[in-house]
């Protein structure tokens with residue numbers, strides 16, 4: 001009988017890879033698999049059995065696995081697009097390791113093995129020894145089996161990345177695998193395979209539990225509607241039905257343990273209480289607290305007597321999508337099943353639905369609004385630039401709402417949040433029967449869903465290059481050709497796109513097509529960062545009232561002063577989050593004081609103030625500190641503005657620059673923040689003075705101060721311009 005190969009029994013299967021704990025774990029996994037292969041009576045010199053089962057058996061297997069097959073096939077197409085020309089194949093197997101479907105070119109296989117990866121061949125460990133499919137299915141975890149990891153010598157020219165696929169009941173139903181030439185190994189392949197499998201699982205979930213209460217949750221609201229959100233489903237009376245892998249991870253419970261739970265034992269409230277909250281908050285994500293104490297944001301389609309209501313409805317007038325939860329995703333797409341989850345942005349946007357509502361006093365925004373009003377309905381593509389969270393999505397929605405297309409769909413696609421593998425089918429759709437035979441239904445694709453209305457391509461800079469050419473063709477010819485279809489469909493859409501990236505740089509780097517750029521930027525508008533808005537106080541007030549159903553609490557002057565000094569990297573989104581927490585902590589009657597601000601926000605302010613790099617936090621207002629020009633971070637000193645609320649906050653303490661006469665106990669972070677801020681301001685003042693005395697000569701000023709020239713240059717943006725001349 002054969003024994004283990006020496007490099008395995010010695011416990012160091014490095015196989016040319018750098019050694020680490022992760023590799024050590026993988027080695028253990030591979031070694032155990034080799035031991036099993038040995039026990040199956042296999043010899044590493046055995047010739048593998050690549051014979052396929054008879055056609056009738058294969059058809060039977062396809063029928064048994066139809067649910068899996070239907071959901072996986074379109075995802076495999078897009079996965080294959082990503083690895084095309086890498087001498088690899090994408091494989092879907094049943095849970096016994098039998099290949100159900102394969103895509104790609106087997107030209108990398110030796111002549112004798114060309115049949116190895118076709119449907120009907122079984123890749124279980126029992127028949128092939130250690131291999132990614134068999135081992136992933138046995139271990140129920142993703143695995144790469146590379147070159148000499150394979151038990152059979154005959155398979156050692158392969159590199160395989162495989163992950164099991166779990167059905168909505170938590171059982172392994174099959175595996176998704178990419179197999180290629182060993183020399184073409186790529187470290188990202190397993191990640192792509194895992195993302196694709198996650199997509200298959202989420203789609204099976206959405207379709208199987210269309211009538212259940214589906215809770216989609218994540219600790220960060222921006223991840224709602226993406227692949228990483230947790231999904232747990234319950235019967236209307238709160239019985240646990242199922243949870244995807246992310247939900248199990250976030251809840252800290254395995255699928256089996258979850259079976260013993262109900263909605264109320266997991267989320268600390270009854271299903272009927274939750275439904276009441278949902279009814280009054282349609283369109284807004286809700287905060288739920290897990291047993292672990294962690295808070296998560298949640299969204300859920302909500303079924304009333306009239307039908308389903310849900311979040312992330314971007315189709316104009318789509319408050320009541322038809323046809324249950326599936327309809328929720330695909331209102332304009334009658335043929336679509338298993339549609340990829342739409343990139344949802346959950347927010348109550350009613351108050352922001354028209355361009356003129358966005359004009360709240362900032363001159364740059366007013367100019368943007370004016371420009372857009374002039375080009376509305378002229379079929380000119382619009383490109384919106386701006387940092388993350390500055391309201392590009394809201395602006396696109398407002399453009400649509402003010403246009404003559406308002407009654408037609410507004411379809412939003414976030415090119416950055418959809419895995420590259422899925423963008424193509426998400427955008428262009430795929431044809432009925434294109435992948436899996438007559439019963440397979442197709443997907444309309446987002447471009448066709450937007451027909452007659454507006455297609456908003458958010459984060460266009462993240463569009464994969466190979467799809468840019470296809471998009472360009474659609475824009476030029478106004479026709480769409482779904483995947484797997486020989487037909488073309490006419491489409492009439494207004495295109496609005498947005499990005500926070502510098503497309504010119506992307507063009508220079510070769511990752512964005514110049515011709516597409518010119519096609520998209522008919523008119524370009526830029527939204528200002530929150531810190532640069534001259535209507536800052538007004539927007540704080542506006543966001544605050546949008547978060548309150550009843551009375552709106554006041555904000556203390558100290559908090560407002562902090563807000564004005566902060567650089568708001570997350571812009572409106574961050575302001576919403578900070579205020580949402582503050583409102584919850586302060587209660588509806590407020591006022592909102594520093595104690596009500598989230599700890600991470602206070603920590604960040606303190607850290608920024610303590611940092612020797614002053615890039616982010618603005619110094620104290622110019623008037624207060626005696627510097628003569630406004631300083632970056634906020635374009636305008638707080639002294640230039642009327643406070644949003646004058647109501648005193650008994651819990652608040654003035655930070656640096658806050659008005660006198662406020663109560664005097666500050667949280668420790670803010671005390672150190674204020675002290676650090678003062679030190680920074682004194683240092684800046686000294687630098688400005690030295691530069692002025694030296695007539696702007698940096699070397700002389702640096703010598704005078706006893707610091708390096710670099711120190712002065714680093715502060716350049718924080719010093720008034722007049723000291724450099």
Ligand SMILES: Nc1ncnc2c1ncn2[C@@H]1O[C@H](COP(=O)(O)OP(=O)(O)OP(=O)(O)O)[C@@H](O)[C@H]1O
Nearest residue numbers: 347358387388389390391392393394543572573576
């Ligand atoms: N003018 C505004 N007034 C109040 N809230 C706003 C405004 N603009 C945006 N918001 C809110 O800020 C959040 C982020 O807005 P939006 O998604 O439109 O930003 P974005 O620039 O598209 O962000 P990203 O680049 O990250 O996609 C949303 O909750 C939105 O409701």
